Amino acid sequence: MRQTLAIFLDAYRELNSRKLFWIVLAISVAVILALALPSINDRGVVVFGQTLEIPFLTTKSVSPVAFYKFLFSWFGINLWLAWGATILALISTAGMIPEMVSSGAIELVLSKPISRVRLFLTKFAAGLMFVALQAAVFGVGAILVIGLRGGSWDASPLMAVPLMVLFFSYLFSVCALVGMLTRSTLLSLLATVLVWLGTWGIATAEQFLLDQRLRHERETQRLDTQLETFRTTLSTIEAQIDELRSQGAAESEALTPDDTASQPTVQEPVPADPSPPTRRGPGGGGRRNRPSLVEAGRALLKQLDGADGLSSLERNRASIQNQVRRLEEQIPEARERADGSIRWHQRIFVVAAVLPKTGETKRLFQRFVLDKSDVDGFMKILMEETGDEDVGAVEQELDNRSLVWVIGTSLAFEFVILGAATWIFIRRDF
Amino acid sequence: MTTLNAQPVGATQASGRFAGDWVIDLANVEKVYAGRFRRGNVHALRGIDMRVHRGSVFGLLGPNGAGKSTLVKILMTVIRPTRCEGLFLGAPVGDKANLKRVGYLPEHHRFPEYLTAAQVLDYFGALSDVPRADRRRRGGELLDLVGLNNWADKKVKEFSKGMRQRLGIANALTSDPDLVVLDEPTDGVDPVGRRDIRAVLARLRDEGRTVFLNSHLLSELEMICDRVAILVQGVVSSQGTIDELTRDSRRYEIDVTSDSTGTPQATAALLAASLASVARFEQPPSPAVQSPGGPHGLSLRGTLGHQAQGVANTTPISIEPGAMGSSAATIKVASDDARMIQPIIDALRASSATIRAIRPVRSSLEDLFMQAVTDPTTGLALAPGAASTNKREAGNAARAGLATGREAAR
Numbered sequence: 085m086r087q088t089l090a091i092f093l094d095a096y097r098e099l100n101s102r103k104l105f106w107i108v109l110a111i112s113v114a115v116i117l118a119l120a121l122p123s124i125n126d127r128g129v130v131v132f133g134q135t136l137e138i139p140f141l142t143t144k145s146v147s148p149v150a151f152y153k154f155l156f157s158w159f160g161i162n163l164w165l166a167w168g169a170t171i172l173a174l175i176s177t178a179g180m181i182p183e184m185v186s187s188g189a190i191e192l193v194l195s196k197p198i199s200r201v202r203l204f205l206t207k208f209a210a211g212l213m214f215v216a217l218q219a220a221v222f223g224v225g226a227i228l229v230i231g232l233r234g235g236s237w238d239a240s241p242l243m244a245v246p247l248m249v250l251f252f253s254y255l256f257s258v259c260a261l262v263g264m265l266t267r268s269t270l271l272s273l274l275a276t277v278l279v280w281l282g283t284w285g286i287a288t289a290e291q292f293l294l295d296q297r298l299r300h301e302r303e304t305q306r307l308d309t310q311l312e313t314f315r316t317t318l319s320t321i322e323a324q325i326d327e328l329r330s331q332g333a334a335e336s337e338a339l340t341p342d343d344t345a346s347q348p349t350v351q352e353p354v355p356a357d358p359s360p361p362t363r364r365g366p367g368g369g370g371r372r373n374r375p376s377l378v379e380a381g382r383a384l385l386k387q388l389d390g391a392d393g394l395s396s397l398e399r400n401r402a403s404i405q406n407q408v409r410r411l412e413e414q415i416p417e418a419r420e421r422a423d424g425s426i427r428w429h430q431r432i433f434v435v436a437a438v439l440p441k442t443g444e445t446k447r448l449f450q451r452f453v454l455d456k457s458d459v460d461g462f463m464k465i466l467m468e469e470t471g472d473e474d475v476g477a478v479e480q481e482l483d484n485r486s487l488v489w490v491i492g493t494s495l496a497f498e499f500v501i502l503g504a505a506t507w508i509f510i511r512r513d514f
Numbered sequence: 515m516t517t518l519n520a521q522p523v524g525a526t527q528a529s530g531r532f533a534g535d536w537v538i539d540l541a542n543v544e545k546v547y548a549g550r551f552r553r554g555n556v557h558a559l560r561g562i563d564m565r566v567h568r569g570s571v572f573g574l575l576g577p578n579g580a581g582k583s584t585l586v587k588i589l590m591t592v593i594r595p596t597r598c599e600g601l602f603l604g605a606p607v608g609d610k611a612n613l614k615r616v617g618y619l620p621e622h623h624r625f626p627e628y629l630t631a632a633q634v635l636d637y638f639g640a641l642s643d644v645p646r647a648d649r650r651r652r653g654g655e656l657l658d659l660v661g662l663n664n665w666a667d668k669k670v671k672e673f674s675k676g677m678r679q680r681l682g683i684a685n686a687l688t689s690d691p692d693l694v695v696l697d698e699p700t701d702g703v704d705p706v707g708r709r710d711i712r713a714v715l716a717r718l719r720d721e722g723r724t725v726f727l728n729s730h731l732l733s734e735l736e737m738i739c740d741r742v743a744i745l746v747q748g749v750v751s752s753q754g755t756i757d758e759l760t761r762d763s764r765r766y767e768i769d770v771t772s773d774s775t776g777t778p779q780a781t782a783a784l785l786a787a788s789l790a791s792v793a794r795f796e797q798p799p800s801p802a803v804q805s806p807g808g809p810h811g812l813s814l815r816g817t818l819g820h821q822a823q824g825v826a827n828t829t830p831i832s833i834e835p836g837a838m839g840s841s842a843a844t845i846k847v848a849s850d851d852a853r854m855i856q857p858i859i860d861a862l863r864a865s866s867a868t869i870r871a872i873r874p875v876r877s878s879l880e881d882l883f884m885q886a887v888t889d890p891t892t893g894l895a896l897a898p899g900a901a902s903t904n905k906r907e908a909g910n911a912a913r914a915g916l917a918t919g920r921e922a923a924r
Contacts, residue, residue: 086640086643086645086646087640087641087643089640090637090640090641091641093637093640094626094629094637097626097628097629097633098626098628100628101628186624187622188620188622188623188624189623189624189625189626190592191587191590191592191618191620191623192618192620192623192625192638192685193641194590194591194592195590195591195592195613195616195618195620196613196638196641196642197610197611197612197613197614197641197642197643198610198641199610511594513547513587513592513593513594514587514592514593
């Protein structure tokens, strides 16, 4: 315990001696203050007394508390802590392992009554302190802002500490391994950033393909239901036609001449006939024309009621049959597209599965801090505003992935990398 | 400098954990660095046997690349030995818990630059599992001991080389160790600092601690070491007390001037003639032959022929005349027994020669060292560095051997 504390104290002193640590802390505070500035009303977001009208970001879509929680998840965690601060943290701590194993320094610690495994893992854990302290400051800031500005006191933003430490530890394990292999700060930093960008790229691609897959799946689903409704409509129309036919057979004996004579007139004169008289007649002219209009209407009704109804039904049937044919052609294509996107998504999913879930880990903050109803309500508004029914589907899918999946697979990755680094450290002669 | 407030001598001895009185009792220590990419293995240590007595100051010396630091690093678990038998503080080498009782000053050590001197002692003390109160108390005392008391709160990055070395020695003592291992402690330290460090080492020994020194500064070791081992190309070429190692080289030297004509030959001949009653010399000088060589080529060698106190005598004696034009010469008698030279003095006194000085001489550590690192067959210094078994070279040699064999067959 004494030795562990000493290593942590030393790591703290090292951080303390670096300006970058304090710079990052200052930026963190600035970010917190900046996120405390805007407020939300029923028309949009208010900054410095000016209202920015954002249709999907009003008190109708989110409560003030949820608004600040959204701000802290998007800008605070996603942009600042998980990108900016993490890069600066890596720059600050990438030298830690190469420094420790450099000749002249390593002899001093290896000759102490502490096993190499413990020494290495403690040093690694001490390297996470940078991010832990930054995230703690950030979490407390978020609690204060949400409490003071949003009016709800909630300790959940402190989840930023374990989540950011986890997130950073995935990257730092790569940093430690490369640092152990090359003993070079620069190389380990470079390799870590590459791995990070790589996982980010893969994760982005995975989400893109997931989006495609979900859209295609919904598309086929939509087409299927469409086909289904068309078919049921078709069968009802056919039933109606049959019914009319049997009725019509009886009536047609009496109405045959009228029926055949009126048929061509139905298509054009119906809309054209009644309008010219009304236009032509200035003043009270309309009154004189009224009897003829009533007659025309009666004729129309009569036509529709009888054989004209049948023909329109038949035309409807034809168009629906066309639609059905079109759908029957489209559905296999859509299904093929969906299958293709499923295949592609599965492939990249396998790759993504073994890599650390950096993005999804930082997303967990949102999951812990925001209420599900807030997110759903917001997504609904967003869906209405954008008119895209599939917006938020990926987010929903991501939020449905289990903690064991997100953190477990990432920790498995970290375990392997860190295990390799520890193994090298144990075996090496310095 | 004040006294080091350490536990009394009895405390260490009472612990009695060692097998016998040996702090270090090693056998067959080997270290082979595996070559990478088809390069040959480097056999850095080739079977070291070494014993260090408790409470002694032990010096390990050897040329650069002999394996001194490798051996020390194996003891300190910095390097894993290929093979290692025996005990280190009563436990096998590699036992971490034992390192609590060892203080270590690595060669070219680098302390974290952002720590102050006091923080360095505190940090590494804590790593040695020293309780906080003890670290506080000892920290001040140790900085006092090495003369850095005014620098306790200064950052290490402001320190000079000599001050870093002093701090390193203080650091090696934070855990109140039974054994202190110092790798080149006087490296980069000025003469005043060296004297201070020697005083610290003497105090440590007086406190009952064992000091293991690793150095190539022979005069330093000679001044302070009880026992030394000379390491050459990965093996111990000799070890023992300095007295034991230099016993064979002890001799008496008698400086004389004769009233000869001034050529070295004449001087040597005249002295040989004066000593004819007590010694027999090979190759009596012939004045007619003018040897072109310098005075050293003109020395005469022989054995004492007299019987001192009834003892048959084969002690070697030589006459080494001075430079041309000088009538001086030195007579060397390879014995540390003063009785042996009495007849020679008598004979010289009876002749016309003048005795200018008689002195007992013994080899310095440097002579021993030079002797150890010189190839006896060629007389040249042994190649620095440990022996390497280069696979490719061996392969080439084998192929070359085959080729010559084939040629021979034709």
